[in-house]
Every structure is written in structure tokens, then in C-alpha cells.
Amino acid sequence: MNEVEGIKRIKKLIDKAKAGEELVLGFFGGSITQGSLSSKPELCYAHRVFDWFKKEFPNAKFHYVNAGIGGTSSYFGVSRVYKDLLMYRPDFVIVDFSVNDEEAELFKETYEGLIRRIWYSDTEPAMLLLNNVYYDDGRTAEDIHLEVGKHYGIPNVSIKDTIYKRMLEGRYNRNDITPDGLHPNDLGHELLAKEITDKISEICGMDVPAGERDQGKEPVTANRFEDSIRYTIENSSPILLGFRADAREKEGHLDFFKNGWIATKEGDSIHFELSGARTIAIQYRKTINRPAPVALAVLDGCREKAVVLDSNFDEDWGDCLYLQPVLSENERKDHILDIEIVSASEADKNSFYLLSLIVS
Template structure:
């Protein structure tokens, strides 16, 4: 595991003790957002924030939650500035361990996210959180924590703590979660207790902060650190039947806005972007049937992608993100989408949310 650098975290605690103003941020998916908690105040994130309030009553503390359900670190690295970093956080808890798949691709997007946070002007302390699928014990912590260790960043694993106690019979699965993934109020409480216990351990260590370790070179190819999300606010594609969504977006959880809508078969939209990595973000909806679209990259009609707007799960509409170019040649690329004609007149429109490029 190597040495964990607690310099930034100890400085945060020292500043809080002195009564300074600090912003505590949380960034991740549905568990961070508060899914399955009966109220946001019962979520792990808010419980952890309340510990800071109780522990440092003189401090002026501000809370920011950038969780969005069903999203990965690939989307996260493209939105972290607008949904979190613009608030100049002093501490950030990051969790994508049940949304990212355990593979090298998401290890690379996760590293891009972590580097972007660590190098932000406010120089936040970071704690990595590893949630878990309670039915299987699956998560991406092996890949994520390898990145954390590379940057000497601490991490707390629910797989190694709460999940192991559940397996040993201390808790039943249903005491912690109804669906095997999202903690209920008790699950959120136990999750918060693990993070709080770590913070208390750091606070009890009376040693002064050390000089922060030098910032290492990337562990992966790190193509995604400067990822950008392109919506109607950032790019003007050629619209050949698609319409720009004119409804106003209200907050980061008003997710299906600022995109483009294809309502009829044959509608097209064309983008020109300079990148080596491209992904298309579109809505998969539980309102069926839904329209599909054909994607062509650089005019290659032999290798088209079919983007299916029908969502096979039932928990709600999904912000689906599909990579179409990874570590390609960095040059100007043409992305064309065309709505297909196979779902009939009453099908739900095809909603294109963004392109994410790097």
C-alpha cells in the first residue's frame, strides 16, 4: 500500500479547529446522492458533514454534494468542475466503486478524476470510498485503490468492513439494503461510521502535518484528466432534424436537459470535434418503446454503432455513456447520429445529452 500522505487532511482539521471556513464535498453516484435513505440528512454524506460540525463547532462549514445516480468516473471527470470544484472544496470524498467496472478503462478515468481534484486551486484533501454490492462483494476497489496508493491518498473500504461483518452474521443483508446495493438508513449510518472512525483516528494522531509528497507522474496513460463535456452550452452541431432542448436546466440533478432531441426517423445531428477519446451520452428510458439511433464515426459505414434508447432495467431513466473512441488518433473527427425508423410513431424520442471528449 505504501505511505499515506495525511498532510492535507490534517491541515483541514487544524483550520477547522481554529474556526476557519471550509467546504466539505462529496462526489459519486447514487449512494452519494442519498439513494434509499429516507431523507438526505440520513445519507452517509450528510452524516459525515454533521460530524465535522459537531467536532469543530467554531468552524464555518459548507456542504456540497455532487452525487448523481447511475454515473461513473468517466462522466465524473467531465463534470467535476461544475458540480463540485467550482465551490473550492477543502475536503472531497470520492466514491465510484460500484458504478465503475473493475477494469483498466475505468482505472484510467478514475485517475483523471483524482488528478483533477488533487491539482485544483483549493488543494483539497481527498478520501476515497469503496462501496460494494452486498450480494456479491463486487466493486472496483482493487483498481481504484491502486490509483489512491499511487498518489498516497487514504481510502475507506465498505467491502473490507461492513460487508465482512454482514458475511460473518453480525448483520443480515436486509438490515443494510433492500436491493443489495443501496444502503438504507442503517446502512448509510454504518457507512458514515467507517469514514468518521478514520477521521477520528487521524485527528487523534497528534503529529504535525508533514511536507506534502511530490506529485507523481500518472500511473495509467491518463487520457481523461482534461475531459470535457459538450452540451448545447459548449458546441453547436449541425442539426438535420434534431432539435436543441430549450428547457432550462435547474441544478446538477436536473439531468435530462441541455441536450438534443430526435423525434422522427431520419433525423440527423453532426458534430466535428478534435479529440483522441470520444464518448456519447444519451438517455436510456423505461418509457418504452423508445427510438434508437445509428452512430457513424468518421464516415465509417462498415462499423456503425446502434444506440438503443430502451432501458432494460426498471429503476428509472439512465444517463448512459458509451465510448466510441479510446486512445485513437488525436485529430478532427466527425460524429453523425441518425434516428432509426423501427419503433413507430408513438415511441419516446431519442435524447442525446452530450459528447464527452478527451
Template sequence: MEYQVKFDQGMINRGNWKKIKECMKKAERGEDITTGFLGGSITQGSLSSTPQTCYAYLVYEWWKKKFPESEITFVNAGIGGTTSQFGVSRVKEHLLSYQPDFVLIEFAVNDENTEFFEETYEGLVRTTLSDACRPAVMLMNNVRYDDGLNAEEMHLKVAKAYALPMVSMKETIWPEIESGRIKNREITPDDLHPNDAGHALVAKVITTFLEKIYEDRNNEEEAAFAEGTLPAPITENAYEHSVRYQNHNSEPVLAGFVADLEPQDNILEIFRRGWTGSYVGDKITFEIEGTGIAVQYRKSVKQPTPIAKVTVDGREDTAMVLDGNFKETWGDCLYIDTVTRHMEPGIHKVEIEIVEATEQDAVPFYLVSVIGSC
């Protein structure tokens, strides 16, 4: 079905096109390039009928068709239910390790429209731009199709500060939904995840912008900032350097917790490389360097599940409960609780202890990782 979407309105920040033009010229010369996509469930391809009908793959196909002489690689680093806070801690391992030439980042419906996620999003952008592979970066914002909400306001601040191209589904697809010219169920079964028709529209918003850059590729453009440098941060920037501690890269003190040594074959096996605790008093202790601590754990639909408590530097007044019982029914959730922010730099003691457990527990408490940020 043909929809009268105003795709040109998707370009909400022109940004600087120099890096993307260079990437296009590289492909035009027949050199190999790698295209990478980082985001949540929509990027992963949730509710598209096949991996090939996901918007990310459709954008990859645009690159292949536009540059047939180039060998183009596709890397999809989307993980459902995740935010830019998790994204910044995993982008090096899951995407930048492939040395991508072109990167598209999307977290607008998983991040909340708050200053906290402005800061985590900026950390992700800075980490990506400063990587040794120096990728061309494009930003995009999906939108909820029931209320038009997303984190675009905060993410746009970052796009402007770093002169990055950004496209928006809120300015293109959402107006058609709001007016009734497109019925929600034509493009999304749940007002969040697009179906194949919805993914095609999302891809078209992105490739319309890429077409504009392609048409202008031979016009010289000054770089937004000198190679190897970044502008001053617009937030406190406490997330640019985030490390995710799991059982393959850390040695916490175990007192009842047990390491999960099952191999993780791909990034979608999200409950791997962690630790389990089953009984009251089971404890695991880390020494984490940074100014912020977050704990990533499983909230399970299999209940009851043990409940844990986390303390940092022994401070009971800031202790946080980690409830492994998930109130939703769609499946187990990879959940992050932010325990501390903007502490004094240094090494901090992080202690996680099981405080509630029963003989009827269906599964153990699963600690996926501890994330230290600065």
C-alpha cells in the same frame, strides 16, 4: 442496533494525511471550509429516508460537530447510476466550482473492476488534485451486499499511486454480511443501496478514519509530492482532460435534432441541456477535440423509443448503435457508450443519426451530451 463492525479495518490505504490535517487546522482556527462529495446514487442518498440520513451528510455532520467554530458548507454532487467516466467530465462544474477544502470520491459499485475504469478513475483523481483549489482528497469504496463485488482492486492502485487515504466497506461491513452476523435486509433493501442503518455504518467507517487523522493532526507530515505537481500517471491517462459538450457550450450542426432549452435548475435534472431526435434521418454533427469519444443519452422505460447510430470520422466499421429503449423498469437511465479510445490526438467528426423510429414512439431519442477526452 449496535453492530460489531471492525471499523478500524476500513483504512485500506493510509496515504498521506498532510492535506486533510491542513483542512482540519483551518477549521480549528474558525475559518470557513467546504466539504464536497462526488459519487453515484449512494452518495446522492438513494434509499436513505431523508437527505440528512445519507452517509455524506452524516460525514458532513462529523465535521460540524468536530469544528463548531467553523462555518462548514456541504456540497453533495452525487448522481445515481453514474461512473467515474462521467465523474471526470463533470467534477469541475458540479463540485470543484465550489472550491471545496475536503473532497470524498466514491464510484466503486458503479465502476467495473477493469483497467478501463482504473484509467477513468485516475483521470478523475488527477483532475481533482490539480484544481486551483487544491482540495484534500479522501477515497472510499462501497460494496455490493449480495456478492461482495466492487472496483476496489483497480481504485486501490490509484489510491496508492497518489498517496491518498482510502476506506473500504468491503473490509468492514461486507465480512459481517458474509458471516451472517448482519442480515442483508437490516441494512439494505436491494443489496446495493443502504437504508438509514446502512448509511450510518458507511459513515462510521469514514469518520473512524477521520478521527485517526484528527488525533494526529498536530504531528507534522511531509507532503506526498510537491505542491502543484502530480506523480507520473499509472495508466495511459486519456481521461484527465474530459469535456462534456451540451447545448449551452457547443454549436453542433443540426439536421432534424432540436435543442432542449428548458433550464436545468440542479444537477439531478439529468435530462436537460441536450437534443432530441424523433424521425429516421434526423442527424446531429459535432467537431470534438480529443483522443476518446463517449456518447451520453437517455435509455427510457417509456417505449418504444427511437434508435440512433454514432460514427466517428465517417468510419462505419466502428459505428455504434445507441438504443434508447431501457430493459430495466426502475426508471430512465443516464447511459454512456464509449465509442472510441486512444485515437490520434486531434479534432474528430462525431455524427449521430436516428436509424429506427415509428409513429408509436412514446418519447424521442434524447442525446444528453458528447464527451471528448484526452
């Protein structure tokens, strides 16, 4: 049984709940975790799992932390996990980035960095890995996520092997559970929650050998992202040449477009000096309010390899927290990054908004 440590942690969580302790339940992921297409927040899968704990263990006191942000991957997740989740000292965490991560080595590495930050955090939380799926074609990053999860012995819930499989067998029509082929409706969220609570109940009935406590396993990837830092106006002081710091107060983790830098005119620029970086990604807003400015990212003065940052979004579901990698190396080096507006006009309906740099 290669999930012994994860099973032990969940059984310990349940023992605490039975003893009437005060416990924090955390949910970390993308739009499905946030509750997309549930008719109200209380009907999303995360809140239903929270409600299940309250019903099953009425003598315990539970706190609910939903740190889902739609349209985001584990690359962003690993940089925000402390502020949005771990500072609340969770006793139990469900993680799901299986439909936002791509099935590529980069996301296997960012996902492992995220899992390690949670798994080895000081509260040693019980964890479940949730793997959702695109219902039209079965796409999911589940396989690379499971490689990571199995390495650390963390149990998982596969929607591809359960709800999606039953849909293919004709037990559900796709439109019964998801209007758009991805995000669950109320019934879909109910089914997700039941898979999770059934898994927890199954684990409660398992016998596991005592074994030794996990003292820290070597990573399965290069693990460059575990110590990622997200730089915003709160913790960095770049040189502003036309850009300005956004002075508005940020209200919660879903108040996305705050604590960044704003530019509106051609020639506006911002200059960062970064020490000991192996990876750098620029997080900026792609907006549906077009037209909008276009910028150029120049690393170490090399304009021949500059990366275009086009803030015009060609989707219609809303503004996007877009993440553009500009450096991926194995060796730590000092770097200079300049971002300059190269296209803007009075016809623009939105500004260029730089949310952060994510550096590891």
C-alpha cells in the same frame, strides 16, 4: 507509510476546523452518495458526515456540496467534476465510484483522471476514497481504485473490509442494512458515515513526518481522461438536421435531461466536428417509457463500424444516463461524428435525447 500526503491534508483540514474557519465539504459519486434508499436526504451517509463535522467543530462554518448522480461512473464523473464540485472550491472531498466502475483498465484510467483533477485542484483539498460493495457477492472496483489512491497517498475507507466483512461474520443480516443488496437503508448509511468519521478521527491521532509537499506525480495509467470535455448545447454548435436544441432551463446537477439535443423522426441527424480527440463517448438517455427511437453513430463516415444507440431501457428503476464509447485511441486526431435516427414511429412514448459528447 504511503499515505503521508493524504494524512497531512486531513490533519490540516482539522486544524482549520478547530480554528473556526469556513470550509466546504464535497461528496462526489453515484447513487449511494446521492443518498439512494435513505428515507430523507439528511440521513444519507454524506449528510451524516457533514453533521458530524458541525457537531465536532461548532466554531467552524461548513458548507455541504453533494454531487452524487445515480447510475454514473468515473468516466462521466471526470467530465463533470469542475461544474458539479470543483467550482465550489471544496476543502474536503469524498469520492466513491466503486460499484459503478467496472474492474477494468478503462475505469482505472478514468478514475485516475478524476482523482488528479480533484487532488491537484487549486484548493488542494483533503480527500478520502470510499469504496462501497455489492453485499450479495462482494463485487467492487476497489482494487483498481486503491492502485490509484495509493500512488497519490490518499487514504481510503473499504466497506468490503469493514461492514461487508462483519455481515459475513453474522453481525448484521444483509436485509438489516440494504434492501436490494447494494443501496444502504438508513442504518446502512449510518454505518457508512461512522466508518468515515472513525477514519478521520484515527488520522487525527497519527504522527506523520514533515516530508516534501507533493509537487505532482506522474500518472500510473495513460491518463487520457484528466482533461475530458463534456460538450452540450452550452459549449458546442453541431450542425442540426432534424435534431433540435433543448431550450428548457436546467435546474441543478440532478436535472439530468436538459442542455442536450432532441430528435423524434426517422432521418433526423446531428453532425459534430471534433479536433484532437483520442477518446469519444456519446451520452444519451435510455428510457423506461418504451417504445423509443433508435439511432446510429457513424464515426468518420464508416457506416460498416457504426454503433447502435438504442434508447429503449430494459430496466425498471428509471431513465438512465447511458454512456457509449465510440473511440479509444492513443493518438490525437480530428474526427467527424454523425448521429442519425434509424428507427422511430408515432407509437414512440419518448424522444431520442442526446445529453452530451465526452471527449478527451
